Amino acid sequence: MKVVLEAKEPIADGVVLLTLRHPDGRPLPAWTPGAHIDLVLDDLVRQYSLCGDPRDTSTLRVAVLREAAGRGGSRYVHDVLVAGQRIEMHGPRNHFPLVAAGRHLFIAGGIGITPMLPMITEVAAAGGDWRLVYGGRTRSAMAFHEELVRRHPGNVEIRPQDEYGLLDLSALAAEPDDTAVYCCGPEPLLAAVERHRATGALHVERFAPRAEGPRRAFDVELASSGAVVHVPADQSILDVVERAGAPVLWSCREGTCGTCETTVLSGEPDHRDSVLTDEERAANDTMMICVSRSRSPRLVLDI
Template sequence: MKTAPHTEHELDVVLDRKETLADDVVRLTLRHPDGLPLPAWEPGAHLDLVLDNGLTRQYSLCGDPRDSSVLQVAVLREEDGRGGSRYVHDGLPEGRRLRIRGPRNHFPLVEAKSLLFIAGGIGITPILPMIERVAASGGEWRLVYGGRTRSSMAFREELETRYPGRVEIQPQDERGLLDLPALLAEDETDADTAIYCCGPEGLLAAVEELCAKRPSGSVHVERFAPKEGTDGGPRAAFEVELARTGTVLEVPAVRSILDVVEESGGSVLSSCREGTCGTCETAVLSGTPDHRDSLLTDEERDAGDTMMICVSRSRTPRLVLDL
């Protein structure tokens, strides 16, 4: 049985440096306040920032996994967001202490004969260390990177300089939207190429639709907002049994498992509470989950041995959880 990965680290760090990378994009360089090594991570991992304004936000790590002295994230200012990015841009000065949780990785880099990376805007951040890893190993890869304008595309100049001939930059104001049908028109049975995509929901949904007939496990996307339609379907009450204590709790139709467990005094790590970050992933010992997250693959959903208890429900009268 798969053991659900919980957050391994929660610690305070110092914002050592804050620098502008592109229009409305800043990079944060975080260090341990005592100069100690920071948690190890692999390409595709993300980090929780616990902000002073009461918000917790997830950002992809975009630095060098080999450098344990710092952790780096890049943050896009979103005026229509819930306030996290505005706080990072306007209310988080260099030298400030803040808490981090993680890293955790639901977007791991797999071995493949070749890799096609598709990035939209700030979606370049988790892909950057992947490219560095594959390039260092001599692997075959290609990046297609779209954005609103050249000046809005973080790491653009670095990518063009370091990897000539491998990177295709497509600003929307110059070339329009990415021509995904043409880009993905290769053999739909190709099992040798892994496709990685991160960016706005429209891009992710289009890639998934166009790649629907490709071999299972060959397409990888990462979301930081819930996938449309994931929380649909009937909502009925059910029971959860907490295996470690034998406690049985009723989960009403209008409440989440996470809410009910917390209300009973149980301690569960959580962050986004919308099925996108993976912090509350919990092992299922018995019963059939009704998956409503935006993280698990089809294979993981079919296995039914883990679930995100902040949004997912049950298809059986009772679930037994490893809590």
């Protein structure tokens, strides 16, 4: 669907906040904390976590960090997009949902704070037990930090790296198993949290693909036609299936958005995405064909 960029405003060093509306003023799609949308930016498609109020169906809000070493999406947002411009949007979709728990611990790194804002609002409104640890390079680069401290004094720890160093995660191991730990941010932070949180509920959202293991060739059978295609070691299932003319949806091609999720009818996937939970991976009934591969010689997919 098309949305209109109602406003674009800087909110921290290198971060702009986009406010989107329906062109005709109609309500926008409903969403839940942790959801993201896809924005089509010229010939690029990028995913951004929603950071507004789910109860407000008149607007959607996303915050975008300028990524100097990125692939062009954030530069387009910062340098090209102007208020009044129409943008193609897909979603919202939620692969990072908020779960009920006895306690919530939110750990954010930089722009990873965005999906946690509506989560915090919901948990706080329900009177839940929660804490936020928010790290970033500098205080001026940490979007929303003043608002968070003002609204939730006593629950929020702001830890810019130039003042405190890296986040101290040693206390994670002592968190009760009924604490739902949510983490979003750069890969080194996610990896450190995963090392410290050996037990209990851990929920992470990645903005970049996981490191990949060895790549081997295998075959894929397309259930709708019975056709069998060969996936070489240097190509993805998505690449090969597209070339074979099968209709497939995709967005990020990095295993972070969930658009290309496909049902597995037979075979054992080698999951390399950043979307599925451990339980969903173990079930082996769906996979992200843009990055995941196969442990078995053949996969049969519902394509």
